[in-house]
Amino acid sequence: MFTKVERIKKDLEELAKFNSSNEGGLTRFSLTREDKMxxxxxxxxxxxxxxxxxxxxxxTLFARREGADSDAPVIMIGSHFDSxxxxxxxxxxxxxxxxxxIFRTMEENNIETKYPIEFVAMIEEEGGRFGSGVFASxxxxxxxxxxxxxxxxxxxxxxxxQALRDFGFEPEKIAETKRNREDVKAFIELHIEQGPIxxxxxxxxxxxxxxxxxxxxxxxxxxxxDHAGTTPMDMRADPLSVASKVVANIDSYPGPENNGTVxxxxxxxxxxxxxxxxxxxxxxxVDIRSKDESSIKNVKKKIMxxxxxxxxxxxxxxxxxxxxxxxxxxxxxxxxxxxKESGEEKxxxxxxxxxxxxxxxxxxxxxxxxxxxxxxxxxxRSHCKEEWTDYDKLQKGIELxxxxxxxxxxxx
Amino acid sequence: MFTKVERIKKDLEELAKFNSSNEGGLTRFSLTREDKMxxxxxxxxxxxxxxxxxxxxxxTLFARREGADSDAPVIMIGSHFDSxxxxxxxxxxxxxxxxxxIFRTMEENNIETKYPIEFVAMIEEEGGRFGSGVFASxxxxxxxxxxxxxxxxxxxxxxxxQALRDFGFEPEKIAETKRNREDVKAFIELHIEQGPIxxxxxxxxxxxxxxxxxxxxxxxxxxxxDHAGTTPMDMRADPLSVASKVVANIDSYPGPENNGTVxxxxxxxxxxxxxxxxxxxxxxxVDIRSKDESSIKNVKKKIMxxxxxxxxxxxxxxxxxxxxxxxxxxxxxxxxxxxKESGEEKxxxxxxxxxxxxxxxxxxxxxxxxxxxxxxxxxxRSHCKEEWTDYDKLQKGIELxxxxxxxxxxxx
Numbered sequence: 001m002f003t004k005v006e007r008i009k010k011d012l013e014e015l016a017k018f019n020s021s022n023e024g025g026l027t028r029f030s031l032t033r034e035d036k037m038x039x040x041x042x043x044x045x046x047x048x049x050x051x052x053x054x055x056x057x058x059x060t061l062f063a064r065r066e067g068a069d070s071d072a073p074v075i076m077i078g079s080h081f082d083s084x085x086x087x088x089x090x091x092x093x094x095x096x097x098x099x100x101x102i103f104r105t106m107e108e109n110n111i112e113t114k115y116p117i118e119f120v121a122m123i124e125e126e127g128g129r130f131g132s133g134v135f136a137s138x139x140x141x142x143x144x145x146x147x148x149x150x151x152x153x154x155x156x157x158x159x160x161x162q163a164l165r166d167f168g169f170e171p172e173k174i175a176e177t178k179r180n181r182e183d184v185k186a187f188i189e190l191h192i193e194q195g196p197i198x199x200x201x202x203x204x205x206x207x208x209x210x211x212x213x214x215x216x217x218x219x220x221x222x223x224x225x226d227h228a229g230t231t232p233m234d235m236r237a238d239p240l241s242v243a244s245k246v247v248a249n250i251d252s253y254p255g256p257e258n259n260g261t262v263x264x265x266x267x268x269x270x271x272x273x274x275x276x277x278x279x280x281x282x283x284x285x286v287d288i289r290s291k292d293e294s295s296i297k298n299v300k301k302k303i304m305x306x307x308x309x310x311x312x313x314x315x316x317x318x319x320x321x322x323x324x325x326x327x328x329x330x331x332x333x334x335x336x337x338x339x340k341e342s343g344e345e346k347x348x349x350x351x352x353x354x355x356x357x358x359x360x361x362x363x364x365x366x367x368x369x370x371x372x373x374x375x376x377x378x379x380x381r382s383h384c385k386e387e388w389t390d391y392d393k394l395q396k397g398i399e400l401x402x403x404x405x406x407x408x409x410x411x412x
Numbered sequence: 413m414f415t416k417v418e419r420i421k422k423d424l425e426e427l428a429k430f431n432s433s434n435e436g437g438l439t440r441f442s443l444t445r446e447d448k449m450x451x452x453x454x455x456x457x458x459x460x461x462x463x464x465x466x467x468x469x470x471x472t473l474f475a476r477r478e479g480a481d482s483d484a485p486v487i488m489i490g491s492h493f494d495s496x497x498x499x500x501x502x503x504x505x506x507x508x509x510x511x512x513x514i515f516r517t518m519e520e521n522n523i524e525t526k527y528p529i530e531f532v533a534m535i536e537e538e539g540g541r542f543g544s545g546v547f548a549s550x551x552x553x554x555x556x557x558x559x560x561x562x563x564x565x566x567x568x569x570x571x572x573x574q575a576l577r578d579f580g581f582e583p584e585k586i587a588e589t590k591r592n593r594e595d596v597k598a599f600i601e602l603h604i605e606q607g608p609i610x611x612x613x614x615x616x617x618x619x620x621x622x623x624x625x626x627x628x629x630x631x632x633x634x635x636x637x638d639h640a641g642t643t644p645m646d647m648r649a650d651p652l653s654v655a656s657k658v659v660a661n662i663d664s665y666p667g668p669e670n671n672g673t674v675x676x677x678x679x680x681x682x683x684x685x686x687x688x689x690x691x692x693x694x695x696x697x698v699d700i701r702s703k704d705e706s707s708i709k710n711v712k713k714k715i716m717x718x719x720x721x722x723x724x725x726x727x728x729x730x731x732x733x734x735x736x737x738x739x740x741x742x743x744x745x746x747x748x749x750x751x752k753e754s755g756e757e758k759x760x761x762x763x764x765x766x767x768x769x770x771x772x773x774x775x776x777x778x779x780x781x782x783x784x785x786x787x788x789x790x791x792x793r794s795h796c797k798e799e800w801t802d803y804d805k806l807q808k809g810i811e812l813x814x815x816x817x818x819x820x821x822x823x824x
Contacts, residue, residue: 195642212641216687228676228699229624229768230607231792233666240677244659251653254645264640265652266687268680275628275678275697275735285687287640323687356641380643 001346002105003402005395011097012391014041015081016089025086025385029129029154031059031163038081042121045100049107051119056177057169058139059123065103067116067409073185075113075409076368077102077401078120080136080360084128088387090192090394094375096121098190098398105402113409115185125360130160137363142178149174184368186335186408189361190397191372192389196380197353204396206353206374207339210291211362212260213328215300218267218285218321219243219307225272225280236278237315240270243282246306250286253299260354261290263299291328291354329362332369335408339371342403348396371404373397413758414517415814417807423509424803426453427493428501437498437797441541441566443471443575450493454512454533461515463531468589469581470551471535477515479528479821485597487525487821488780489514489813490532492548492772496540500799502604502806506787508533510602510810517814525821527597537772542572549775554590561586596780598747598820601773602809603784604801608792609765616808618765618786619751622703623774624672625740627712630679630697630733631655631719637684637692648690649727652682655694658718662698665714669707672766675700703740703766741774744781747820751783754815760808783816785809 018037021027028034039061046053051063064074079095099119106117127133130152138144149161149171161171198206223237247265254261268284286303290296307318336352343350353374355362361372375397378388405411430449433439440446451473458465463475476486491507511531518529539545542564550556561573561583573583605611610618635649659677666673680696698715702708719730748764755762765786767774773784787809790800817823 193642194639195644196647197642197644200647214641226608226792227606227769227794228674228678229626229701229770230605230609230794231674231768232607232609232672233663233674235608235612235792236663238663238676240659240680241663244656244677247652247656248660251645251650260644262640262643262645264650264688264690265656266640266682266689266691267685268652268656268682269685270678270680273679273681275699276676277678278676279678287687289641356643357639358641380638380647382639382642 001395001399002109003101003395003398005391007104008097008101008395008398009391011045011100012089012093015093021086023086026083026089027085027087028081028083030082030123031129031167035082035123042096042100046119049103051103055169056139057164057171057173058136058144058177059164059167059169060136060140061121063103063119065106065117068112068114070116072115073183074116074118075185075405076118076120076187077405078122079189079191080122080125082123082126082128084126084383086385087383088385090387090389091194091382092125094192094389094394095190098401101398102402102405111406111411113406113411115409117405117409122360129154134358134360134363137360139174139177140179141363141366142175144174146172146174179367181367186332186369186371187361187364187367188371188401188405189359190401191359191374192382192387193374193377194357194382195377198374198376199378199380201351203351203376204349204393205343205400207336207343207350208353208355208372208374209331209336210260211329211355211358211372212289212291213293213296214287214289214324214326214358215296216285216287216324218283218323219318221282221316221318223280223316226278228276228278231278238278239282239316240279242310242316243268243284245310246303247284249306250303253302257290257295257298259290259292259295260356261295261299262356263288285323289356293328326358329365331371335369335371338404338407339373339400342400346399346403348400373401413807413811414521415513415807415810417803419516420509420513420807420810421803423457423512424501424505427505433498435498438495438501439497439499440493440495442494442535443541443579447494447535454508457512458531461519463515467581468551469576469583469585470548470556470589471576471579471581472548472552473533475515475531477518477529480524480526482528484527485595486528486530487597487817488530488532488599489817490534491601491603492534492537494535494538494540496538496795498797499795500797502799502801503606503794504537506604506801506806507602510813513810514814514817523818523823525818525823527821529817529821534772541566546770546772546775549772551586551589552591553775553778556586558584558586591779593779598744598781598783599773599776599779600783600813600817601771602813603771603786604794604799605786605789606769606794607789610786610788611790611792613763615763616761616805617755617812619748619755619762620765620767620784620786621743621748622672623741623767623770623784624701624703625705625708626699626701626736626738626770627708628697628699628736630695630735631730633694633728633730635692635728638690640688640690643690650690651694651728652691654722654728655680655696657722658715659696661718662715665711669702669704669710671702671704671707672768673702673707673711674768675711697735701768705740738770741777743783747781747783750816750819751785751812754812758811758815760812785813
């Protein structure tokens, strides 16, 4: 392999030091002291290479490695370097260090490409500080305006506009961060899987061919609070009796759909919530994901049908509130083929994967052709201090992208 | 009828004024300013009658109407006059005013009984202030010691011992409040139904022949928190998937048992409780009530069998914690017969009932023979500001007890 695992390890360990958490895990929120230190570390590393470092007004750090044809559209590689609260060291930085290591390796090997390549290190992908995720990629897709920057505030009331200004950026010029389709040939991201599949199957990397669509909604089931001792079973209007029957069946709906369909009830609240009172109200959320929109609709319909059936001719009623509705994204087929070819040639084991989580790559699909590579997550864990990816596996993911970039960038 | 509905109405309306709530509903906690005012009102009414008023060191207000045989055991009649927070005007006071109105009616009609009769007005039945319900009757049953009075504290840290002392009682002498079986011939309580049955069937009163046993327990189901998007359905250890299936079936278990069996899940909590995280833990309570202990056991066994079946060979585990276990109480058969006889003679419609809630009468069963009469609750509601019983229905319940007391007390 051309890339160097020791460098990859050192970079990730250095970045892990820029952490505001005292409670275990990594907390690196956007546009904070820790962001500045991580950003400075990256700039210092990039300054040793023959690249042009710059930043846009969304706070994204870029480094451009010129191509033989400097007017040709650019190939972007990278990910984000912010974290959730008390998260891990790999979610985001793994993909940023991928880009850095590829630049180093290209320089060491005197690689010249036709297409310019850009290192991209983004912020606020998690929405941990300002509550507005995949921010930097949304800015590149032209989906952020100045009003949003004024509206999105952290818990201390500091707006994103103010925080950008304090970092020396010009939030008023946020519209200029938009990238045009004709100027960008591709965006390639590496990310940790955040699930157990690669580890379970002993694969080195996952080649993502779909990012799932997500439909998230809230169901409020209302009945009548009654005394648990004095109200006969047939005189009750118990919303938990209905909700539990609906929820009990949900895990059986994704199976027949395939397409990586999953459905989750993560929130269920009961009011008033006393052992001797029949509940008055139950609120639960449903999160359905699939690479196929019709599978999402099928699962949702089964849930709605059950709610209708179980509340018909009863005193129990329900309402549904839409929370999130994102369409599935198909990855570029040519890029998927190139990844597979590189996997075969380099002896890196892989499998096709559906990404069950949203990533910057999902948003960048609105700008250009995207590719997304997963590396294994130990025990499937992420967003916690136990988050881990073996460095040799991470290196294989980076090497796969390195090889693909040479082809896609038309290296001499 | 001998009793007077206008007096009953006025008494209840007067008592309703001694209320600390500004939020709607009645709040009258024990040993507070409102308790004192209600107590003074009752004492004033009793002072107009030929009775001896006294209090025991548990704060219970008594009034003794002497019998022809002053050594004969006493017949007690009454209930409690404390309330839950933001409760109603009838839960408790209805039974206290029953006793007051019976005393007035006996005096008006120059009734002399062989057995002495005692008016009883108890506190802290709801446990609203000190968290220790059916307190006064437990004291009469000899089930309260001084240590408990020191331990039971209100939310401001004032112990029940201190509160009793501030009212002029001597909590150190709590043991002396115990009543002996040979000194008490019977205890008769009137209470609102707190359920919908009498109203639904258009009956004037319910003659309680059983107070249910109660088994209450908490089930903690534990699994593994996973990302809702990246964890395939078959790799999850979802405790809500298990808990919802168990809860979904619970409402079907009481039916085949009969015996007034009911089962309720009133609390269900999900952790960590985010829409995009597979739950790590679910805690729910089960409250099972029946007049037949074996029915309680049968329902509980079905729940345990389901938990075993659904967690077998999975990564989901569960634990069960017992919270409450009270045996069913059978009412005195002779008293039930006397109630029915009076109902027939007076044209008061009735039905046999199982009390699904615990009452002071349940505790007094440890001391003497008990009788319990229910009056209808509008829409089955209680413990809320909508709590209501039509005064003419309440009067019928009081009249029924009046008639029974004359027989049981051997009026001349």
